[in-house]
Amino acid sequence: MNPCDAMPPVSLPQASTAPRWLQMLHYTLKPLDYMDQGAKQDRDIFNAPVIGNHENVLFVSHPKGIQQIFSSDSVKAPPNSLLQPVVGDHSIFSLEGDRHKRERRLLMPPFHREQIPQYGRLIIELTENAMDGLAPGDLFLVRSLMQTISLDVILKVVFGLSDGPRFERLRTLIVEFTDCLQKILVSAALFFPTLRVDWGPRSPWGYFQHVRRQISELLLTEIRERRAQDTSTKTDILSLLIAARDEAGQPMDDAELHDELLTMLLAGHETTASAISWALYWVHQDPQVYKNLIDELDRLGSSPDPVDVTKLPYLTAVCNETLRLYPIASLTVPREVTAPMTLLGYSLEPGTRLYGAIYLTHHRPELYPDSRSFKPERFLERQFSSYEFLPFGGGIRRCIGEVLAQFEMKLVLTTMLSNYQFEWADTTPEVPKRRGVTLAPGNGVKMKFKGKRV
Ligand code: HEM
16 A cells, blocks of 8 residues: 555645635635735645635646646546636537537637738738827827727638628627626626626626627628638638538538637637737836847838748747736636546545646746746746746647737737837836736726837
8 A cells, every 4th residue: 555545635725714705706806916815825736716616626836737737637628617608608618528629620720820920911901000090199098909909800810801881890899798898797797607697788797698699690690691602712710610621521500600709709809909918018118128129120121021020039038928927817727627636745536626827837936036027038048838838828728829819919019119109108007907807907008109110
């Protein structure tokens, strides 16, 4: 017998001794503060019973623990009950096991590294169009402008929509949809299912459902019209998904396409908009960072090839440092223990929920000294493993939009910084604030537009 088997089980550190409801409230209102508090009890792993109806919920930040979560046969990736009511039952977020694998195989090809550069010119054009609306001296919220750009990118690159009434209607509804998710009562309803009561369009959850139904109608009309067209020469992601076939030769049906479009809208536009906003904020906080970046961009010339832009080392370091300091998703999506296992010295029972605590991993002092400071140089001085730097998660649920998001971040930043000048127009430092299940700069990054760069 292994002598360890005879030892009593070691109890897990707790994030807090407060009652569970109070911890849930703390986590819902101030997620990073709650996580920092938990890390003070134990930096590697702690129990945080704050998501869904589960008592055994662990936040794990040690890279070895994260690696085990992503690769162990005793851990599965269950459906995401938090996002399911938003994105639907057929979404990749709501599937598990073989159905999830099938869906990933169908969805991944259009997001591969070789596919994305073809969208480069379009992303640059959409950025320039958004900038055309500004006059020197204008004050603007970077986050709103970035949301316009990233929404247009999703609608054109992913949906293949061209300008017109449906494009405009969908755009308006999606802004309402994502704004709804920001409202505390709707956000709270994702965490507390009992709050999901539809009292009609005047109630928070009812209005959210009302907007969702209108978006659904437009998406289904678009899908049906597109099926009737010859899409063989089209390069947008919806056309590629309509043409995709699984191993049994089966296409995706309307309900699947609908839920996946909604998923990409939700997962793909707010996240990227927040990431670019943070990047512009940090770059304008430190004149040396701004200078290093501008020098690198200027060396590329006036209309650089989008692929060359993606290879720039300092720009890449700026984007990585942005996604490290305040990761847009502070946690991975959930995983679940399926067979007894040991994680970082603790015995775990089946049913235990595990989350990779991305934010806490990104602030481990042995990996990122002075972790609250924005220092792109870290990424030039050393390489981090995919369990030490994981803004897009990992394993079988790793973000499928990672390449598109990084490409868009780099192209939008390059277009804005190479051609225009801004200054930060607010003296209050930005702090992260919850937007649905992600985190965004709380004040939206207020800037003053100074005009074109000469
Ligand atoms: C800066 C932008 C983005 C960030 C930080 C981000 C982050 C993440 C994270 C952390 C996960 C969970 C991974 C895990 O638990 O292991 C995820 C999953 C996912 N992301 Fe992203 N994401 C971004 C942009 C996008 C874009 C542009 C799209 C698509 C258009 C997208 C689509 C998805 C999908 C479909 C999943 C679920 C994958 C699955 O369940 O198999 N994301 N993302």
